[in-house]
Amino acid sequence: MKISVSRFLYLFFILVIVLPRPGNAQQIQNELKLQLEYARALYTSQQYYDCITELKRLSFFDKEGKYGFDTNYLIGKCYKAGAKISDAVKYFSLAQKYAPDDSILFNLKIEVVRCNILRRTNEQAFYLLGQIESDFRFKERVMDIHYWKAWNYIFWDKWDSASVEFGRVSDNHPLKILAMEIEKEKYSVSFAKVISYILPGFGQFYTGNYISGIMSLGWTGLFCYLALDAYAADRIFDGFIMTGLFFRFHRGNTQNAEKFAVLKNKEISNQALNYLQNKFEGLKP
């Protein structure tokens, strides 16, 4: 009997140590699930740094990659919320590997596009949208592609093209009208420049910078007069000097007019973007 007790103990330890316990895998999965819920709660409460830590922990212990999509997607969102756009792109791209279906894959690709729009790598965003457009799996999402193309144009400061793209989404799209209005409101840089070539100071008047316009008109007018006066009095050398000064001020005047038009346009664009950020309730990059 003594022998059989020791045998029992021996077999008992073998079983406990060597044989797989049926609950272990389930326990780990439950813990990982709980970890994901915890990370989501952190995301909801805007604790992005901690959220990323917990998601990275989840990702590290999720050897089977069961939560690959959730972790990478949420990490991407955290980075995006923390304005770390390049990191966000990395994790949205990683999440694509685990996308359970084409619809989610499309959304992830669009997330990458949105990041590119936000960081103003507009050409890259445009290229990615082109790739998505040519993918037959997403042929039913053409409207979404047009929508994000339009946003890309907005961030590219091409409001007229944005208006056209919004028009493709819907004829009465509110952003189509807004983009058109912004485009109309903007100043023509080339007009400001050309008018300043012909009539110094008028480019500045066109953009509403009257004092600068008067100064430009005064300086160029003065040196033009002095040059002509010198030539008329046969003071050729003085004439050359004054002509040089006239051209210097004339050039400065056109550059100034161009700069004012560009600045004014930036102001208008920024005001519009500010409006969209705070007032527009639809999807934004």
Place this chain on the structure above:
Amino acid sequence: MNRKRRVLFNSFFIIAIYLFLAIVNSIWANCPADKYVSGSILDSVNIEGPLSTGILSNGIHSNGIHSKENVKKFADFLFCQNDFLRAIEEYQKYLLNVSDDTVRFKVALSLRMIGNYRKAEAMFIGLSENSLLSEQAILEIFKTRFFSKDYSGLRHLFQNSTELPKKFSPEIKQLYYTSYLFDDESLLENEPLPLEEDFLSAFPASEQPKMKEFFLRKRDPKYKSPFSAALLSTIIPGAGKIYTREYGDAITAFIVTGLLGYFAVDNFHSKHDFRAGVFTGLGLFFYAGNIYGSAASAQIYNAGINYNFEHDLNVFLNANNFFSSHYENFCK
């Protein structure tokens, strides 16, 4: 009991124990660890999270992904991913329950990697006094001073060290001598460069020719004197710029000053006093500007020499893995 019955009894007994364990385990698995502590799963999905309801104190669980072993594994992963800030947090969580000098060492390294040199050095000092890694920690104290650009502090420490760890003594000496190369000129007035032989003896023979070149470049930098540049430009406009190797500027300065001077003289001869006065003023303005510009150009030239020296030295040290700040063997 005959043999057959005994075997049968044994088998039933073992199966019963196994099933009992399986059932217990299954119940345990379906209820996360936190439930046993706080009473509800929802409690653990709050903002404080599973850590706040851990079985052990300080955010460490006795099992699962928050167990101390797993916290360390995760911290090691973060450390090797160069996510040092998070690695520090995880290591510190681990250290609240376990005393581990290697982990402390990694925390100090991480602190240094994120630029928190003061805390890193304090940790290395703690490790250097009473730990298995004390010798390595002493080396890291020197490295920390080197990376934080506290070169005079590094040299002061070296000169006051009575005994250096034998194993790391060559590297510490290299740090000591290399610090002279990185230090700025003003400090070197108080602490002149060491003798060439002493300097070179700290480096392996294969590196000595290159280190000698750096030593000589540091000892005899080919600086241009701002005073000489200004003086040359005073005598001949543009000559100072030729001295500082800005030939284009030199020609421009010479022509412009010369032309303005010629116009001034010519107008004085022609009794155009006002115009002559304007050209004289302009000429003097350009002449003075050229003198000032030549002195500034010499200073810019010297700054370029310093920059190129540091850049070349850094490239050389990095290419030859001198004073590597990261421990590759921790991430194998």
